[in-house]
Amino acid sequence: MTWLRKNLFSTWYNSLLTIFCLIIILFFGWNLLNWIFTQAQWEVVEANLRIFLVGRYPESLYWRVWISSLIASTLTFIALGVFSAKQNLPKITLIITAFLFGILLIVLPVDVNSRLLLLGIGISGFISLWLGKNFAKFISPYLAFAWLLSFPIILWLIGGGLGLRSVSSSDWNGLLLTLLMAAISIVLSFPIGILLALGRTSDLPVVKWFSILYIEIIRGLPLIGILFLAQVMLPLFLPIRLDRVLRGVAGLILFSAAYMAENVRGGLQSVPRGQVEAAKVLGLNPALVLLLIVLPQALRAVIPAIVGQFIGLFKDTSLLSLVGLLELTGIARSILAQPEFLGRYAEVYLFIGLIYWVFCYSMSLASRKLEVSG
Incomplete structure (x- = not known):
């Protein structure tokens, strides 16, 4: 209550402005949520999700995209762990992140195999975050080199060549x-x-x-x-x-x-x-x-x-x-x-x-x- 009184209702005109903004936010927010859940036709996203994500990339080679995603997410979470090593990352942040990721796994219109692969990437991300946070001194000198090395590897996986079937950039x-x-x-x-x-x-x-x-x-x-x-x-x-x-x-x-x-x-x-x-x-x-x-x-x-x-x-x-x-x-x-x-x-x-x-x-x-x- 103290924070609300100090920041939103400190004077009579601040109180009027706060109430006016709340009315506008509630009005537009309610209409947006009503449209999202009752009027929008999300079949266009569900039917074309793969096209949104990878376009015409050959379906038989999706494993390359999954491996590339695993490499990128692992390095990202390791870097996040290293950067947050000097701070205490709030547990509520991890809980909210895990909760949102769980909702994403439920609502995404993908098959069971894709859900399991996404779950594996999520688990790998949390393990990478823990490793980056607890072994920051050992990992940080090699992090930039790992990122530089990952780019040619990902490009090789996506584009092929050198033993892998080539995939045209088109x-x-x-x-x-x-x-x-x-x-x-x-x-x-x-x-x-x-x-x-x-x-x-x-x-x-x-x-x-x-x-x-x-x-x-x-x-x-x-x-x-x-x-x-x-x-x-x-x-x-x-x-x-x-x-x-x-x-x-x-x-x-x-x-x-x-x-x-x-x-x-x-x-x-x-x-x-x-x-x-x-x-x-x-x-x-x-x-x-x-x-x-x-x-x-x-x-x-x-x-x-x-x-x-x-x-x-x-x-x-x-x-x-x-x-x-x-x-x-x-x-x-x-x-x-x-x-x-x-x-x-x-x-x-x-x-x-x-x-x-x-x-x-x-x-x-x-x-x-x-x-x-x-």
């Missing part, structure tokens, strides 16, 4: 394609952005002006224009022909790296000059000063901006549907073209909006953990 659709393109773009645009930020602050005129021109030109162009240029112009300049997925990734990387560079440059400017001078007095060469003193502080200072850029990049993958790639939004449009599901826009876009929100909010939570434990 069959990578839905959420699978969205996650792959977002992950690859994030991983590659981050170091490129750091290099561009360092280049912009460099004393070498050629490096400095190249970085400035690149950043300002790319930031002056819309992403959709860059994606179209990547699809049309890259094949004219490269001796080899890249498929459409790689061209789409190239466009996302080129765009994101420019914005990432400005975020990192803001962090570099926040590092006090005295620390650099002190490191030089101690005998550190410029490379060590940069790697051990400047970059760690600069990156930590701009964690919210960097994660915001990652979240924006994840959502920007939806624009790939405009250049013919059937990621999550593109596959939704193809599902809406089915004669039996014409006009089911609300159900389809609410479902994919929920998927985007879950992943974006998860990245936001991870960034907060990283800020606290960093």
